[in-house]
Amino acid sequence: MKLQELRNLGKKILIQNNVIDSAQKADILLEYVLNKTKVELTISALQEIENKEQKRFLEYINEISLGKPLQYITRTQEFMGMSFYVDENVLIPQPDTEILVEESIEVIKELYANKSNIKILDLCTGSGAIIVSIEKILNNKNIEFFATDISNNALKIAKKNAISNNTNTKIKFILSDMFNNIENEFDLIISNPPYIESKEILNLPKEVQNEPLLALDGGEDGLNYYRIIAKDAKKYLKEHGVLLLEIGYKQRESVEEILEKNDYKNITCIKDLAGNNRVIKGYI
DSSP: OBHHHHHHHHHHHHHHTTOTTHHHHHHHHHHHHHTOOHHHHHHTTTOBOOHHHHHHHHHHHHHHHTTOOHHHHHTOEEETTEEEOOOTTSOOOOGGGHHHHHHHHHHHHHHHTSOSOEEEEEESOTTSHHHHHHHHHHOOTTEEEEEEESOHHHHHHHHHHHHHTTOTTTEEEEEOSTTTTOOOOEEEEEEOOOOBOGGGGGGSOHHHHTSOGGGTBOOTTSOHHHHHHHHHHHHHEEEEEEEEEEOOTTOHHHHHHHHHHTTOEEEEEEEOTTSOEEEEEEEO
């Protein structure tokens, strides 16, 4: 079978199974299986593909049709212009979360203007995409970086991503259920916690349902972790410290209310590029 024929077959199967972005996903899989660039795929459209490569490609197409995220096959996700390793142990970093990274950088620059040394904590780090991106972009030796997760497998991946992006010597990774193993005080605490309502999990796209439930389920109303973080973060934030939280687009009022009840000041909301409420910021 020629490359173009194989591509069309893969695309057809994905379309039949109602997979969004079918053509794009078929192309990415071909690039991965054949180890070719997009340009090389075009040039090689009439090339005959070996049976073992055809089989491998179609097996992956079938997995995606059944709901497996493409990123768990290719083991990679682009985020903030960097490449991150991902597998079934971590949530796949999404473009919306780049807003949290960008706002964190702005806050850090604001803090650093008045301090010679600051400490930052990324709570529920998962793949490490947030803290690794911040460290990589700022490249500031006077900032101390910390990241926690309840999953040891997730921390292994976060460390792997720190190494691959040359930040492994500057981030301290801590196995911790929320703040249980935290001892330092921080100028900035960042988190993209689980925030999907438990009852809504089954309504998510199949590929999202195949991401770690631990990283998705925010409890009955989706706000469990915001309550914990807002209450406990005060014990670990320095005077005038900042808390930054990614939220679901319908959660602004609820999360702002949680922060207000916990005496945070100057609470603001930052929207993402689509105009949706995305990040809540509060000061101690």
